[in-house]
Amino acid sequence: xxxxxxxxxxxxxxxxxxxxxxxxxxxxxxxxxxxxxxxxxxxxxxxxxxxxxxxxxxxxxxxxxxxxxxxxxxxxxxxxxxxxxxxxxxxxxxx
Numbered sequence: 001x002x003x004x005x006x007x008x009x010x011x012x013x014x015x016x017x018x019x020x021x022x023x024x025x026x027x028x029x030x031x032x033x034x035x036x037x038x039x040x041x042x043x044x045x046x047x048x049x050x051x052x053x054x055x056x057x058x059x060x061x062x063x064x065x066x067x068x069x070x071x072x073x074x075x076x077x078x079x080x081x082x083x084x085x086x087x088x089x090x091x092x093x094x095x
Contacts, residue, residue, distance in 0.1 A: 016084060019087070019088055020084075023087045023088065034048070034051070034052060035052070066082075066083065
């Protein structure tokens with residue numbers, strides 16, 4: 001019984017690591033070409049900087065908000081799994 005739980009925990013952790021690896025790989029790859037892409041479609045330097053800054057701000061604000069929610073509700077695992085699920089669904093939308 002204990003071996004099954006330990007094996008399931010290891011598989012779960014490895015699964016989260018694989019998701020994190022591929023989402024970071026995709027996110028950082030896409031992030032590196034945002035500026036060039038916006039330039040190609042005719043955006044000014046201000047628009048490129050504003051878009052990048054706004055994206056970073058929204059990401060940090062969501063981290064703060066979900067951290068507060070997790071602290072208040074004590075549902076840390078739920079928030080973590082929700083974050084991975086959103087990440088898993090959002091990355092294909094970059095394509």
